[in-house]
Amino acid sequence: MTSRSRQFTFAAVAISMLLATGVAACGGDDDNGSSGGGGGGGGGGGGGKTIALLLPETKTTRYEEKDRPLFTDKVKELCADCKVLYQNASQDPNKQQQQAEAAITKGADVLVLDAVDVASVGPIVEHANQKKIPVIAYDRLIPDQDIAYYVSFDNVKQGRIQAQTLLDKLGSNGKGKSIVMVNGAPTDPSAGDYKKGAHQVFDKSAVKVEKEYDTPDWSPDKAQLEMEQSITALGKDGFQGAYSANDGMAGGMIAAMKSRRRPRRSWPWRRRRASRIRTVSPRRRWTTGRSRSRPCCSRRSR
Numbered sequence: 001m002t003s004r005s006r007q008f009t010f011a012a013v014a015i016s017m018l019l020a021t022g023v024a025a026c027g028g029d030d031d032n033g034s035s036g037g038g039g040g041g042g043g044g045g046g047g048g049k050t051i052a053l054l055l056p057e058t059k060t061t062r063y064e065e066k067d068r069p070l071f072t073d074k075v076k077e078l079c080a081d082c083k084v085l086y087q088n089a090s091q092d093p094n095k096q097q098q099q100a101e102a103a104i105t106k107g108a109d110v111l112v113l114d115a116v117d118v119a120s121v122g123p124i125v126e127h128a129n130q131k132k133i134p135v136i137a138y139d140r141l142i143p144d145q146d147i148a149y150y151v152s153f154d155n156v157k158q159g160r161i162q163a164q165t166l167l168d169k170l171g172s173n174g175k176g177k178s179i180v181m182v183n184g185a186p187t188d189p190s191a192g193d194y195k196k197g198a199h200q201v202f203d204k205s206a207v208k209v210e211k212e213y214d215t216p217d218w219s220p221d222k223a224q225l226e227m228e229q230s231i232t233a234l235g236k237d238g239f240q241g242a243y244s245a246n247d248g249m250a251g252g253m254i255a256a257m258k259s260r261r262r263p264r265r266s267w268p269w270r271r272r273r274a275s276r277i278r279t280v281s282p283r284r285r286w287t288t289g290r291s292r293s294r295p296c297c298s299r300r301s302r
Contacts (some may be wrong), residue, residue: 048081050112052103056116056140057091059220060248063114064088071112077266091217093117100124104131110148114138118215119187121145141189155190159197162243167205174207180230181212181240182223191218194245202243210239216248224252231260246286 053071055063071286072084085103089096100111104127111128113135115121125145128135133146141150170177181198184191191214202209211233213226223244230239242257244250 004057009134048079048083050083050085050106050108051075051099052085052087052108052111054096054099054103054111054113055086055088056096056114057218058088059091060218060246062247067114089116089220091116093120096121097124101127104128104133108133108223111135112138113142115140115142117185117187118142118189140191152190155193156197156200159194159199159245161197162194162245163198163201166241166243167201167207170207174202174205176206178208178210178234178239178240179243180227180234180239180253181209181243182226182245182253183212183214184218184245184249185216186214187216188218191245198243198245207241210234215245218249220245220248220252222252223249224256227253227256228260231256236260 053068055067058064062135068086068088072086075082075084085106085108087096087099087103089099096116097120100113101119101124103111111124111133113121113124117136118140120141122145123148125135125142129146135142135145137147137152138151139149141152166179167174170179179202182204183195186192195214211226211230213223215222215226228244243252244253
């Protein structure tokens with residue numbers, strides 16, 4: 001599965017769920033105040049519905065380059081008169097709460113929420129439920145909250161794929177090799193799943209994890225600092241590979257290695273990002289962009 005088809009599947013599954021909840025009924029007029037997507041066209045009666053798409057950050061370019069356009073395009077395909085209110089929280093949970101409140105005030109019929117911090121979105125879900133607005137957790141599970149759906153992939157399997165990709169490229173099942181491991185945000189259940197899957201592979205191999213980090217906010221800047229700390233502690237030749245749970249953090253790690261003039265090695269990350277791939281020698285970088293993981297959707301009882 002290519003990166004584009006993978007993101008398209010995310011959008012298709014999310015909109016299928018909207019249809020299942022009766023949200024994407026067509027008809028009605030445009031909302032010129034919306035910040036993205038949607039828009040006129042034919043369709044039956046009943047009034048076009050409004051879908052709020054709330055994404056978490058921009059440092060990882062997938063959200064602006066893939067998720068947003070693929071999602072809004074799918075909405076247009078399925079319901080020409082449905083509208084998308086789009087907001088990006090720029091990695092600020094307080095900003096995301098304000099954006100969600102604004103979407104509810106503007107009449108959103110459903111919230112598709114990729115949380116900046118799943119531990120802080122309880123008030124968003126509670127307010128939406130009070131207004132009888134379903135909340136769909138997109139990509140990141142929101143535990144212990146009354147959400148309508150959760151849309152994601154088999155994240156544990158994805159972690160195994162990432163780790164196996166690195167091991168295969170290191171050779172000899174990692175024997176005599178050391179790596180640095182940079183995981184995602186400790187507050188994100190999805191990050192824990194990737195980490196679990198990766199360790200299922202690494203822990204049975206001969207590779208040694210010299211340094212491991214859980215990176216707050218999935219931040220590329222923090223990943224860069226973690227890699228700089230690793231190079232300082234281990235030396236430029238103290239490890240032969242590096243694992244990054246996503247592409248944004250991989251970019252920060254690459255920047256750290258460039259600044260220390262260390263030859264670039266192994267980089268299995270979750271999603272392709274062209275600007276980052278071009279910064280790595282073709283002989284030294286590997287990705288898991290061709291994921292065999294199938295999308296996972298679950299409906300939560302209300």
